[in-house]
Amino acid sequence: MALRDIIILPDNTLKRRSSDFTSVDADVRDLASDMFDTMYEAPGIGLAAVQIGLLKRMIVVDVSHKEDKPDPICMINPKIVWSSEEMSEYEEGCLSIPEIYDKVTRPAEVKVQYLDREGAECERHCDGLLSTCVQHEIDHLNGVLFIDHLSRLKRDRVIKKFVKAARQNEISQ
Numbered sequence: 001m002a003l004r005d006i007i008i009l010p011d012n013t014l015k016r017r018s019s020d021f022t023s024v025d026a027d028v029r030d031l032a033s034d035m036f037d038t039m040y041e042a043p044g045i046g047l048a049a050v051q052i053g054l055l056k057r058m059i060v061v062d063v064s065h066k067e068d069k070p071d072p073i074c075m076i077n078p079k080i081v082w083s084s085e086e087m088s089e090y091e092e093g094c095l096s097i098p099e100i101y102d103k104v105t106r107p108a109e110v111k112v113q114y115l116d117r118e119g120a121e122c123e124r125h126c127d128g129l130l131s132t133c134v135q136h137e138i139d140h141l142n143g144v145l146f147i148d149h150l151s152r153l154k155r156d157r158v159i160k161k162f163v164k165a166a167r168q169n170e171i172s173q
């Protein structure tokens with residue numbers, strides 16, 4: 001089990017676009033394993049590679065209920081190929097923006113094409129929390145945070161809070 005550090009706002013890496021994997025090998029599978037360990041430990045229901053400082057297009061998700069059996073999903077080079085016109089609202093959080101939650105409206109359902117951990121081409125129809133979470137994680141791969149979906153006022157308030165906390169942390173070290 002290898003836990004990785006999760007980077008938090010205002011780390012500028014979070015604003016950068018991640019690049020595709022050109023192949024899926026044992027190193028990629030080890031990375032997926034570390035990402036699941038890190039996500040479950042946090043705890044969270046999703047994680048994008050950029051959140052551990054790696055600008056590569058991999059996300060892991062598990063939206064199963066605590067009492068049910070785990071349902072880990074790893075998506076490599078995920079691409080949304082269809083979005084529903086119907087929208088849904090969900091109160092989102094982010095492991096890179098601790099203790100901030102707000103409602104975000106996104107397409108209710110999406111279809112995603114991706115490679116699995118064996119490098120096989122897959123397509124998955126996502127609805128409910130899985131749809132919300134997958135869209136949140138794919139946003140991360142494009143340097144987009146859930147606060148970018150809020151009003152400028154709300155977003156700026158959150159950024160200001162984290163910039164101030166980072167400065168105070170620097171001073172006290």
Ligand code: K1U
Binds near residue numbers: 045047093133137
């Ligand atoms: O990407 C991330 O930062 C992970 C994030 C995913 C997410 C949450 C809510 C809506 C969309 C995407 C989280 O997992 S935040 C933590 C969280 O939601 C949670 C933690 C423990 C149990 C249940 C939920």
Ligand code: ZN
Binds near residue numbers: 094095136
């Ligand atoms: Zn997030």
